[in-house]
Amino acid sequence: MCIDAGLKERQYNWPNVPKEVYDIEIKTLKAINQAAEEKGYNKQLGMKLPEIFIKEGLKNVNVFGKTNIHLDCAVNKDDVEKTIESRKIMMERNKRRFQGLKESGVLTDEEYNLYFDYWEKTLERFKKNPGLLLKSPNMTLSVMIIARGQK
Numbered sequence: 013m014c015i016d017a018g019l020k021e022r023q024y025n026w027p028n029v030p031k032e033v034y035d036i037e038i039k040t041l042k043a044i045n046q047a048a049e050e051k052g053y054n055k056q057l058g059m060k061l062p063e064i065f066i067k068e069g070l071k072n073v074n075v076f077g078k079t080n081i082h083l084d085c086a087v088n089k090d091d092v093e094k095t096i097e098s099r100k101i102m103m104e105r106n107k108r109r110f111q112g113l114k115e116s117g118v119l120t121d122e123e124y125n126l127y128f129d130y131w132e133k134t135l136e137r138f139k140k141n142p143g144l145l146l147k148s149p150n151m152t153l154s155v156m157i158i159a160r161g162q163k
Contacts, residue, residue, distance in 0.1 A: 022154045029130070031108065036119065036127045040110060043118040067125035070161030078156040084148035092142040096135055103131055 019149055065073045084107065087095050107128060113119045119127075138145045 022152065024153075025149075025151045029148055033130045036123050039123075040113055040119065043116075061155070061157065065159055065161040068161075070163055073159065073161040076160070077157045078158065079149065080154045080156075082153075083147050083151045088144060089142075089146065092138075092145055095108055095145065096138050096142070099131075099135055103128070103135070127137055 024034070024037065061071050062075055072097065072152045110119060110124055110127070
């Protein structure tokens with residue numbers, strides 16, 4: 013039996029995004045991280061996975077890292093439409109996640125609407141003028157640590 017576990021960390025540099033929208037993104041990440049910590053998870057967990065696996069008697073323990081850097085202006089011109097569609101799918105997923113945060117009182121209706129109105133209008137602008145995406149300096153970095161062991 014093979015067991016995998018992972019932890020993801022994300023950072024942003026969005027110089028063209030209004031501060032209020034950026035702050036809502038950070039607020040939601042903090043709430044998600046706090047909820048994870050309350051359940052016993054923390055940001056150092058990824059570094060501790062090999063230790064936990066070995067203590068639990070797993071063999072052939074390995075750790076892999078996956079880094080994803082997304083820079084808007086580096087999108088291949090032929091992939092702009094696909095990138096915009098991918099972002100729409102991600103936004104729909106975020107709506108469901110943020111809805112839960114809204115229901116738990118982390119986000120107000122005003123914050124939720126402001127956030128998604130901004131991103132929907134931005135994606136619409138990119139769709140109408142794909143060259144705008146290629147001029148955007150926005151960057152997102154995510155790092156995932158994956159540990160694998162055999163029982």
